Amino acid sequence: MIPIAKPYLIEEDALAAYHTILSGWITQGPRVQEFEEKFASFTGAKYAVAVSNCTTALHLSMIVAGIGPGDEVICPSMSYIATANSIKYVGANPVFAEVNEFYNLDIADVENRINSKTKAILLVHQIGMPGDIDAFKKLCVRYNLKLIEDAACAAGSEYKGQKIGSHSELVCFSFHPRKIISTGDGGMITTNREDYYNRLKLLRQHGMSINDRVRHNSDKVIFEDHIEVGYNYRMTDIQAAVGIKQLEKLDWIVDQRRMIAKVYHDGLKDISSIVLPGEEEGYQSNYQSYSIYLKEDFPISRNELMQKLLEKGIATRRGIMNTHRETAYKKLKRKVKLPRSEDLQERSILLPLYVPMSPQEIEFIIGTLKGLIESPAIPNSSV
Template structure:
């Protein structure tokens, strides 16, 4: 099968992980600190705090904002369910906003439609690496005294108005899951412009301790730590960070290759009746963490039929982004108009795209789609 995604891992990562094991320091330590520094530099964030997952980073962000029962957090339904779950973790209520059909992201228009006097925060997701138009959302949130959190899980290497996605964000969360460009197996990062939020996040990720475990181990004197508040175990290991440091050096090459592959898809699938390919918005450039297409009523197959056709041809594609409000966990959860979300969830699919995808395999994907559309295979 041609996989839908495959991380770009090799001997460098294996050696880096083995070196961390041989060092005897495998928990959060010096490699984590270096990974934080280098990742922060790459995304132009003054402060970066490594954590166990992007979900942990989002959870921590909403906790840092002091959200709780009675507060509402606007989130897209068109996102992995963790985005909504993090509001529930702090006792707040997620309120689902619709997305724009062109890029699958929330906008000022869709967010403004669901704001109430209980709204305390908005989470904007850069879905599939596609940069959301953040400036209008920042203006809206500033006008209303609402916090804006960026879920940049998929967006390392994407740009917004010529700068890295997440630049200037008070709080942004990143993922290093294997489906993302950069992977540490599991893992995430919280970035912020606020040094006080960063300092508190470092304590909270480690049970709220006044002195980190790494500082205690480095000290030549006895250290008696105290626990300043109820915290979490959201730490990253040095083994993960060692892999992350190698991956970070590859990021530029990853983005270049994925954008080249995306351009090939866009050219090869252009003109197919009833099929639309995702494209960069005017305000930024995607890293194409996911390359999705939308099928209209003119396409001869439904989305699920095309998925089965591709699978029969040895191609692993995926249904488009989930609609969280349809999941059993949110059954009966109130929401407004989510027509674009529901349409995109029902009509989009994600095609194979990864660094080592060969030209031959990409032509096979294109040819299978063209045949499904009643056209000649790609040459």
């Protein structure tokens, strides 16, 4: 079976975790600080704060941005449910907006949904494709809104020649195994604001005024205070040690993923019944996923295609979910009409993409897909 994805973890990553375990400091400590400093440097941000996952990163970002009960935050429905959930966690309401052909927020539709209750825009860089950050920053200035970037999928992606992570005040990353680099699970918030940085560090560790490492290294007895109600959203040093090694390979991993995407492009570009993912000038995707769209003249349904590929030994996934169609969000007070988002979900599939993929695997996927298009009714045989 060719999987849809798998993390690129090698012996040096395992050894980093091994040596950290033997060091005796396994929770948040020196490796977390090192990972934060190196990640900030990589993205070009002034500060980075490591947390337990990207959902907690989004939650804390909502808090420091001042989002609260009754506020509205505009975001795409076409995103993993954690995007909208993070808004609900602070008592605010997600307002779902339409996406464009690049799977990212449609700025015209977003502007149409701004009202007196709107406090922020949550811009998702979907499947690694950067959104138009500058345009949304200008929109936020015009309407006095906060901009938060959900960059869960976008580590290593670039916008106008600069890595995602330093363009706005709050940018949230994921290190889940489906992402470009992984720490098992984990997240990071980058920011250029010192006040946000200091409060984020407090909130991730129960609002504790003095962290464990400072107290441990002090030659005097000191006692911590808990300044505000916080959370246990810490990353461990074991995870951070792996993250440091993963970060060293990030540019190389992105290059490899882009090479695989190009092979897909070249192999599938002549199929008139599908639309391949694209990039605008000045945007560089890390290709966290490779999504193809099936036009109306595609010879079989999306689900039939997925099943036939599975029977051939190729795992796929459906198009990106629409949160407003999930049970947890079906009882929204306002009716949601997002025809493009729904169409992209129903007519798209994600093809396998991971490092390392062999040329034989990639060509087998391309060949199988072409064969199913040319002869969709031919019975499948196992691989």
